[in-house]
Amino acid sequence: MDASWGIAVIGSGPAGFYSAGELFRQESFSIKVDMFDRLPTPFGLVRGGVAPDHQKIKSVTKIYSRIAENPNFRFFGNVEFGRDIFQSDLLDHYDAVIYSVGSPADRALGVPGEDLSGSHSATEFVAWYNGHPDFSNHKFDLSVKNAFVIGMGNVALDVARILAKTPEELAATDIAGYALEALRESQLENIWLVGRRGPLQAAFTPSEAREFLELREAEAVVEGGPLELDTESQKILETEAGKDTKKNIEILKQISEREASVKKKRVHFLFLASPVEISGEGKVEKISMVRNQLVRRDDGSLRPQATEKKIEEDAGLVFRSIGYLGKPLADLPFDHKSGTIPNECGQVKDPENGNSFRCREYVAGWIKRGPSGVIGTNKQDSVETVHRMLETFQAEKMEPGQYITVPDIVSLLESRKIEYVSFADWKLLDAHETEAGQAEGRPRLKLTSIAEMLEIIRQKR
Numbered sequence: 278m279d280a281s282w283g284i285a286v287i288g289s290g291p292a293g294f295y296s297a298g299e300l301f302r303q304e305s306f307s308i309k310v311d312m313f314d315r316l317p318t319p320f321g322l323v324r325g326g327v328a329p330d331h332q333k334i335k336s337v338t339k340i341y342s343r344i345a346e347n348p349n350f351r352f353f354g355n356v357e358f359g360r361d362i363f364q365s366d367l368l369d370h371y372d373a374v375i376y377s378v379g380s381p382a383d384r385a386l387g388v389p390g391e392d393l394s395g396s397h398s399a400t401e402f403v404a405w406y407n408g409h410p411d412f413s414n415h416k417f418d419l420s421v422k423n424a425f426v427i428g429m430g431n432v433a434l435d436v437a438r439i440l441a442k443t444p445e446e447l448a449a450t451d452i453a454g455y456a457l458e459a460l461r462e463s464q465l466e467n468i469w470l471v472g473r474r475g476p477l478q479a480a481f482t483p484s485e486a487r488e489f490l491e492l493r494e495a496e497a498v499v500e501g502g503p504l505e506l507d508t509e510s511q512k513i514l515e516t517e518a519g520k521d522t523k524k525n526i527e528i529l530k531q532i533s534e535r536e537a538s539v540k541k542k543r544v545h546f547l548f549l550a551s552p553v554e555i556s557g558e559g560k561v562e563k564i565s566m567v568r569n570q571l572v573r574r575d576d577g578s579l580r581p582q583a584t585e586k587k588i589e590e591d592a593g594l595v596f597r598s599i600g601y602l603g604k605p606l607a608d609l610p611f612d613h614k615s616g617t618i619p620n621e622c623g624q625v626k627d628p629e630n631g632n633s634f635r636c637r638e639y640v641a642g643w644i645k646r647g648p649s650g651v652i653g654t655n656k657q658d659s660v661e662t663v664h665r666m667l668e669t670f671q672a673e674k675m676e677p678g679q680y681i682t683v684p685d686i687v688s689l690l691e692s693r694k695i696e697y698v699s700f701a702d703w704k705l706l707d708a709h710e711t712e713a714g715q716a717e718g719r720p721r722l723k724l725t726s727i728a729e730m731l732e733i734i735r736q737k738r
């Protein structure tokens with residue numbers, strides 16, 4: 278038996294790659310990593326979430342590609358946990374498993390009319406414009422005039438910015454070809470960003486907000502005129518607010534004090550409002566909202582509370598962007614409230630079994646801690662998981678290969694006729710996409726169907 282530890286990593290997003298990187302950094306353990314992803318393409322939300330006009334951020338994939346060059350690393354794309362391989366397979370083939378599958382679902386608003394045609398999750402829209410194969414056939418009616426994005430985090434701002442940009446601005450990005458064509462025909466005039474709390478509590482970062490000062494054909498406005506903070510908020514700004522909040526307020530002030538222009542589109546920042554109903558005959562036509570006020574709770578936190586004041590606006594599209602949510606995985610415990618797999622420092626625990634720890638199963642990234650933080654946050658998170666795993670191996674006096682009953686996963690995948698994609702295969706696809714993009718002055722032209730991706734790989738091998 279090989280004296281290396283065999284670790285399976287499920288999911289090739291930032292958390293999966295940071296976990297693999299940390300495993301390879303260990304000097305006192307010889308470790309082999311097999312990484313699986315349900316898509317033929319690696320990198321999770323870096324490919325399918327990060328906005329196409331934020332190419333610099335996507336260059337983090339160079340670090341992941343270097344990790345993939347380690348001779349002890351193998352990638353098996355187009356292999357889905359829960360469809361192609363299962364927990365028992367992994368526990369037969371590996372010493373331990375790290376699940377880093379992210380949070381692919383979204384939180385609902387819980388208001389009437391949310392299911393009307395024209396009401397979507399930001400998750401769907403983001404995945405659509407980024408060419409995620411599961412969403413490439415979705416349709417968004419961009420012939421309407423008014424779109425409402427509910428939420429004030431960075432994802433909400435991404436959605437509003439993509440809707441506000443001109444086709445020329447978007448053409449320099451790797452936005453999916455069909456999305457570029459659909460947005461070219463967009464008739465949108467007003468894009469509203471709706472936050473239930475005030476400007477001080479907005480969850481976006483200053484760099485995202487600043488981009489609204491630079492849009493070519495869209496003017497950003499803060500609803501209600503020049504930004505003036507009430508006495509309580511002003512006091513918080515001066516005493517408690519962090520650096521980013523202060524910068525956000527400066528940017529919002531700049532936005533709110535600018536002279537009106539004749540740009541074609543407007544992006545409205547609407548604070549202290551919550552949707553209460555979406556209505557229309559078979560499709561979204563109106564959105565009703567209440568104005569909120571902030572009240573201080575016993576624990577000192579400021580919470581939005583509905584007032585009597587109502588707002589009703591014509592709406593053709595609504596995007597809810599109030600948080601991503603994890604999905605349960607077969608044979609693993611799941612906390613439906615937080616949308617995460619119960620764990621301590623990344624080690625899976627069974628709430629239904631006296632919170633006992635599973636010695637061979639771990640989690641990292643969004644499925645471990647919930648959908649928060651930037652790409653880099655997943656590094657520290659994955660490091661914690663890997664160290665917990667190695668400490669457990671030592672504490673439990675585990676030996677490499679002790680539980681492994683079948684030597685290699687490849688024969689299992691072949692016996693199940695799964696057409697898996699290696700990292701070398703992905704590089705062929707990557708070269709194909711970037712070459713096709715260069716011909717059009719774009720970073721890449723994404724393939725957006727799995728069948729097409731597999732066909733190109735077969736041709737190029």
Ligand SMILES: Cc1cc2nc3c(=O)[nH]c(=O)nc-3n(C[C@H](O)[C@H](O)[C@H](O)COP(=O)(O)OP(=O)(O)OC[C@H]3O[C@@H](n4cnc5c(N)ncnc54)[C@H](O)[C@@H]3O)c2cc1C
Pocket residue numbers: 287288289290291292293313314315316319320321322323326327328331334356357358359377378379380403432435601641642643644649650651652653655
């Ligand atoms: C719209 C959006 C924009 C963002 N923009 C930025 C940004 O600009 N800058 C920044 O720093 N952060 C950004 N983030 C945050 C960042 O993307 C996340 O912190 C990070 O991707 C989370 O990493 P993860 O590995 O946990 O999950 P993910 O990146 O979601 O990766 C999970 C992987 O698991 C795979 N998977 C899922 N289920 C299975 C299964 N059953 N079997 C096999 N594989 C499976 C998925 O295909 C995916 O590849 C953004 C997030 C979103 C949603």
